[in-house]
Amino acid sequence: MAYPDDLLGEGEHVLLHRHPHWKTLCGPFAALVLLVGAGGWLAVAAAPGSWWFPLPWVLLGLGGVLLLWLVLAPLARWGTTHFVVTSHRLMIREGVLTRSGVHIPVARINSVQSRRSLLDRILGSGTLIVESASDEPLEFEDVPGIDRFQSLLHGAVDDESHGERFGG
Numbered sequence: 001m002a003y004p005d006d007l008l009g010e011g012e013h014v015l016l017h018r019h020p021h022w023k024t025l026c027g028p029f030a031a032l033v034l035l036v037g038a039g040g041w042l043a044v045a046a047a048p049g050s051w052w053f054p055l056p057w058v059l060l061g062l063g064g065v066l067l068l069w070l071v072l073a074p075l076a077r078w079g080t081t082h083f084v085v086t087s088h089r090l091m092i093r094e095g096v097l098t099r100s101g102v103h104i105p106v107a108r109i110n111s112v113q114s115r116r117s118l119l120d121r122i123l124g125s126g127t128l129i130v131e132s133a134s135d136e137p138l139e140f141e142d143v144p145g146i147d148r149f150q151s152l153l154h155g156a157v158d159d160e161s162h163g164e165r166f167g168g
Contacts, residue, residue, distance in 0.1 A: 004084045004091055007103075015152055016085040020078055021125035021144040031070035039063050083128075083143050085152045090130060092140055108133040112153040114146045 004014060042059060073096070081094040090109065093101035109132055116126035126146035130153070131137040143149055 003082060003093060004086070007091070008086065009088065012086050012088045014084060014086050016083075016145075016148060018083045018144050018149075020081050020083075020142040021123060023119075023123055023125065024078055024142050025075065028071045028074040032067070035063055035067055035071070083140065083149065085149060090153060092138075102138060104130060104132050104138075106153075109153060112150050113137075114143075114150050116146065120146070 004017065008014070039060075042056075076096045077094070080096050080099075082092070084091040084093075089106055090104045091101065093099065109130060111131045113129040113131075114126045115129060120126040124146065125142055125144050128140045128143045128146060128149055129137050130140070
């Protein structure tokens with residue numbers, strides 16, 4: 001089973017499961033285009049025998065490191081970050097090598113807020129701010145479909161406060 005299905009309790013089901021908004025991949029995509037362009041230019045500009053022999057290998061290695069750091073690492077981070085609303089809780093999980101997660105039972109959520117810039121409003125994303133019963137407010141950035149998350153969590157909190165189980 002894949003995340004989050006392997007963590008669901010009895011009678012619990014996923015209402016919404018998203019990765020961060022695609023806008024977080026714009027920087028890595030631009031870095032990929034620049035790296036490929038610069039690499040192509042260097043390959044064409046480097047006439048055979050005109051450079052000192054190790055220099056092309058050094059530049060190739062540097063390009064590989066930059067590709068890993070600027071493109072592949074953010075892509076892996078995006079793919080391993082999950083925003084999940086289930087019938088019983090809110091789950092946030094992130095991390096590639098070191099995984100961290102937050103699971104907040106719906107009954108412990110006091111308030112749900114969002115913060116959106118002009119670009120966020122145009123793209124439908126934003127920062128989700130969740131205040132639970134015992135912790136300081138938690139902020140989750142670049143949540144896609146922020147309105148849907150907020151309405152699901154508001155509905156879950158209202159249903160829990162009336163003694164009903166949300167979505168069941």
